[in-house]
Amino acid sequence: MPANRGPRTGFLRAAAALVTLAALASCSPDGDTKDPADTTGSPTSTKSSSGPVRLPPVPDGFDYQIGGAYTPPSGVGIVARDRTADPAPGLYNICYVNGFQAQPDEQDDWPDDLLLRDERGEVVIDADWDEALLDIGTPAKRKRVAARVDQWIDGCAKKGFDAVEPDNYDSYTRSDGLLTADDAVSFIKLLSERAHARGLAIAQKNTVELADRRGRAGLDFAVVEECGAYDECGAYADAFDDRAVVVEYTDKGFKKALAGFGDRLSIVRRDLQVSTPDSDDYVRETG
Numbered sequence: 001m002p003a004n005r006g007p008r009t010g011f012l013r014a015a016a017a018l019v020t021l022a023a024l025a026s027c028s029p030d031g032d033t034k035d036p037a038d039t040t041g042s043p044t045s046t047k048s049s050s051g052p053v054r055l056p057p058v059p060d061g062f063d064y065q066i067g068g069a070y071t072p073p074s075g076v077g078i079v080a081r082d083r084t085a086d087p088a089p090g091l092y093n094i095c096y097v098n099g100f101q102a103q104p105d106e107q108d109d110w111p112d113d114l115l116l117r118d119e120r121g122e123v124v125i126d127a128d129w130d131e132a133l134l135d136i137g138t139p140a141k142r143k144r145v146a147a148r149v150d151q152w153i154d155g156c157a158k159k160g161f162d163a164v165e166p167d168n169y170d171s172y173t174r175s176d177g178l179l180t181a182d183d184a185v186s187f188i189k190l191l192s193e194r195a196h197a198r199g200l201a202i203a204q205k206n207t208v209e210l211a212d213r214r215g216r217a218g219l220d221f222a223v224v225e226e227c228g229a230y231d232e233c234g235a236y237a238d239a240f241d242d243r244a245v246v247v248e249y250t251d252k253g254f255k256k257a258l259a260g261f262g263d264r265l266s267i268v269r270r271d272l273q274v275s276t277p278d279s280d281d282y283v284r285e286t287g
Contacts, residue, residue: 053201054162055221055243056092061286062266064247066096067274073284078245078266080165080223083152087160094203094223094245095156099149099166099191100184101131110134114145116178126174133171136187137179146190153191157198164195165223170207181210185217192218204240208232211239225249228257228267237264258287 060077069085079087080094087093102110107123116124116133124133136142149166156164169188172179184207195202201220204211211222221243227233228248236244246267248254254269261267271283 053196053199053220054092055201056094056163056245056266058221058243058245058266059262059264060092060266062245062247062268063284064245064268064270064274065276068276070276075286080245083156087162092163093161094163094165095153095159095161095200096165096167097149097152097156098131098168099188100136100168100171101126101129101133104130107132110148111144114141116175118176118178124175124178126168126171131168133175133179135179136183139186142183142187142190146187146194149191150194153194153200154198157195157200161200163201163203163220164191165203165205166191167205169205169210181213185210185213188217188219208235211235214239221245223247226253228255228260229253233257233261233265237261254285262287 056078058078061073061075062078063072063076063080065072065079065081065085069081069088072079072088072091076088076091078092078094080096081087082096087095102115107115110132114135116135116137118124125131126133134145136145153164166188169184172181172184188202188204192202196218202218203221203223204214204217204219205223206225208227210217219240222236222240222245224232224236224244224246226248227236227244227246229250229252233244233246242264244265246257246261246265248257248267248269249272251269254267257265257267267287269283269285271279271281273279273281275281277284
């Protein structure tokens with residue numbers, strides 16, 4: 001995974017959410033609103049297939065380091081890093097994996113039939129990041145894709161991470177209608193089962209339109225980009241009982257998130273490239 005992979009822009013996520021909400025409105029409901037089992041436990045654990053898993057100590061100091069690991073600043077209790085990095089000693093560590101798309105330099109590592117293809121046989125690409133979408137459109141393919149991602153989840157657990165953050169949960173909104181919300185939920189449920197079996201909590205990454213399906217998906221908390229900028233923080237706070245860590249990329253969004261949820265959620269402002277302190281682009285602010 002490239003060390004300089006940055007965040008997905010909030011504009012595109014917001015636009016995708018509007019499209020998806022309209023699509024979901026025409027579908028029959030699956031009945032999976034917030035899972036009562038997820039709201040009655042302690043704030044630091046949730047039930048998993050192998051027993052309790054540890055949840056992030058929200059609110060606490062948060063740092064988002066998926067663009068490169070470095071010594072966490074004073075006051076940080078929660079840190080997110082790429083799966084290729086090591087966890088930060090003594091902190092709550094979230095392991096980033098690209099669960100729904102193929103990195104540009106890893107596309108050839110995937111079997112051809114697990115790359116989503118359009119009616120012309122062309123691979124469907126996320127234009128923002130030049131990443132091929134993975135084909136999770138059938139139960140058989142979901143299991144095959146999950147078997148590969150599971151190896152990364154196992155690696156996160158072996159390294160000592162506390163949780164895993166599968167990115168691009170919303171990739172179905174960029175699939176030209178070839179994938180559905182149900183496909184995404186069914187797939188991430190497989191990842192949730194693996195994470196829990198390995199003693200890891202699992203986060204929903206963005207995708208506010210599916211927050212009410214967290215029970216069916218088996219998701220424990222949320223990692224959210226730009227909920228302040230796009231008025232989504234309340235939706236995540238409600239769906240996950242305040243168990244959310246937030247990254248903002250603009251001063252306006254950061255201030256808005258802090259004003260509304262600074263005492264409930266873990267919020268940090270980072271630069272768009274999520275760079276390291278030795279970079280001229282580096283930005284990190286807290287409340």
